[in-house]
Amino acid sequence: MTFRGFPPSAFSFYDGLHADNSRSYWLANKSVHVESVRGPLDDLLGELADHGPFHVFRPYNDVRFAKNKPPYKEHQGAFGESEGGAGFYVQISAEGLMVGAGYYAMASDQLERFRRAVDLDATGGEIERIVAALAAGGHRIGAISELKTAPRGYPKDHPRIVLLRRKGLMAMRSWPVAKWMHTRQVVDRVRGAWDACADMNAWLDAHVGPSTLAPEDAERW
Secondary structure (H helix, E strand, O other): OOOOOOOHHHHHHHHHHHHOOOHHHHHHHHHHHHHHHHHHHHHHHHHOHHHOOEEEOOOEOOOOOOOOOOOEOOEEEEEEEOOOOOEEEEEEEOOEEEEEEEEOOOOHHHHHHHHHHHHOHHHHHHHHHHHHHHHHOOOEEEOOOEOOOOOOOOOOOOOOHHHHHEOOEEEEEEEEOOHHHHOOHHHHHHHHHHHOOHHHHHHHHHHOOOOOOOOOOHHHO
C-alpha cells in the first residue's frame, strides 16, 4: 500500500505507553499499534525499499536478565543494510521521528580498519571533512559508544582523536512531532537525511566494510 503518513494516534499510543508501560495497556491498545504504527511503518519501508531489505524490530524488551526494565519498547524501529555495509535506521516514538545512517556499532575487525584509515592523513582528513559537513548541515554525529581515551597504539593528541575514540560512526537527524508526519512528506524527509550521508557511507564502505566475524543481533541500533 502507499504510505500516507503516521496518524496522530501513532504518537499518542507511545505517550500512553510511556505513562503506563504494562501488559494491560499493551493488550488494550495493541490494535492501535498494529493499525497506526506498524502498518504505516511497513508502508513507509516499502517506499524506501532501495535502502533495504529492512528488519523491523520486535516491540518487546528482553527482561530476562535485566532489572527494572519495562516490558515494551517506547519506540518502533527498523533497520536496513546496503550491500557495502552501511546501515539505515528509522524510528517513531512519542518524541517524533528519528533516522540515522552509517556504522552505528563496529565489530572488532571493522574498528581496526576504521582506525587505520582515520589515522592516515589522506583518508582520515577526508572523513573528518565529510563528518564536519554533515554536522554543519544539521546531523548529529555519534556511535554506540566511545573510549574515554585514545585506543591502544594511538597518541592521545592525535589530530583526529575524536573519531579514533568512537566505536562506530553514524549521522542522525530527529524531528519533534509535527503535522507533516501525518503526510507523505515523511518519505522525502527520511530519504533526504539518508542521502545526505552518501559520502560518509561511501567512505565507510570503502575503508571499513562489513565484518567477517559472526554476526551479532542487528538490534545494536
